[in-house]
Amino acid sequence: MKCPDQIIEWMHDYLDGDIAPDDEKRLREHLQHCSACSQHFNSLKKTVAFIQYASPLAPPADFTANVMAKLPKEKQRVRAGRWLKNHPVLTAASLFAALTVGSLFTTWNKEQQFSVSTRENVIIHDHTVIVPKGETVDGDIVVRNGSIKIEGKVNGDVTVIHGEKYLASAGQVTGDVEEINEMFDWIWYNIKNAVKAMLE
Numbered sequence: 001m002k003c004p005d006q007i008i009e010w011m012h013d014y015l016d017g018d019i020a021p022d023d024e025k026r027l028r029e030h031l032q033h034c035s036a037c038s039q040h041f042n043s044l045k046k047t048v049a050f051i052q053y054a055s056p057l058a059p060p061a062d063f064t065a066n067v068m069a070k071l072p073k074e075k076q077r078v079r080a081g082r083w084l085k086n087h088p089v090l091t092a093a094s095l096f097a098a099l100t101v102g103s104l105f106t107t108w109n110k111e112q113q114f115s116v117s118t119r120e121n122v123i124i125h126d127h128t129v130i131v132p133k134g135e136t137v138d139g140d141i142v143v144r145n146g147s148i149k150i151e152g153k154v155n156g157d158v159t160v161i162h163g164e165k166y167l168a169s170a171g172q173v174t175g176d177v178e179e180i181n182e183m184f185d186w187i188w189y190n191i192k193n194a195v196k197a198m199l200e
Contacts, residue, residue, distance in 0.1 A: 003030070003037050011041050015048050117142040121152070127163070131171070140175065159189070 010027040013019035019027070031038045060066075084091045114127045121135040127146035131137055135152040140159070147164045150171035157175035158165065165179055180189050 003034055007034075007037055008040075011037075011044060015044060112145060114146045115142075115144045116146070133168075161189075 007027065007030055010019060010023050014024060014027060031041055116122070116124065116129050118137060118139060118141055121131065121137050122141075123130040123132055129141070129143050129146060129148045131141075131148070131150045131152040131154060133151040136155060137153070138155045140156040141148065141154060142159045142161065143163055145162045146160075147166065148158060148160055149166040149168070150158065150173060151168040153172045153174075155174045158173050158177045159180065160178070161180045163179070163181075165177060167173070167177070178189070
C-alpha cells in the first residue's frame with residue numbers, strides 16, 4: 001500500500017524544523033507502523049547530518065584559471081567583430097587608410113607611362129627631360145617614369161617618380177630634389193600633396 005504524499009511533506013518539514021506539533025505527532029505514529037517510510041526517513045536524516053557536518057570544501061587557488069584555460073578558444077573573427085563594434089571611429093579611420101593605401105598601391109603599379117609636368121624651357125629626348133644650360137624653369141617639375149638632367153636652373157621643387165635625376169655642376173634647383181622609387185615614398189608623396197592641396 002502506498003503511503004500518502006503528506007507523509008513525505010511532513011518528513012521534509014520536520015528536517016527543516018518547520019513542522020507543526022500535530023503534524024509531528026501524526027508523523028511519529030505513521031513511522032512506528034510503516035517500516036518503508038521509517039527507513040526512508042532515517043536515510044534522509046543521515047543525508048542531512050552528513051551535509052551539515054561535512055567539512056566545507058574550498059576550491060584550489062587556481063580553479064578559475066584552470067576552468068578558463070579549458071574553455072574553447074574564441075574564434076579570432078568573433079573577437080575582431082566585437083572589437084570593430086566597440087571602436088567605430090577607429091574602424092572607419094582604419095578602413096579609410098586601407099582603401100587609400102590600396103588605391104595608391106594600385107596607382108603605383110599601373111602608372112607606367114612617361115610624363116612631365118611642364119614643357120616650358122625644357123627639352124624632352126626619349127624618356128629624359130633636360131633643363132638646358134642658360135634656361136630657367138619657374139615652378140615645380142614632376143617627371144614620371146623617366147629621368148631629368150638639370151644643366152640650367154629650376155625655381156621650384158624637382159620630383160622624379162620611377163626614374164633618376166642628374167644634376168650637372170652648373171645646374172641649380174632652389175627647392176627640394178626628390179627621387180621616388182619605393183612604394184612607401186610614393187604613398188608619403190601623395191599624402192603630402194593631399195595635405196598641401198587642402199591647406200591652399
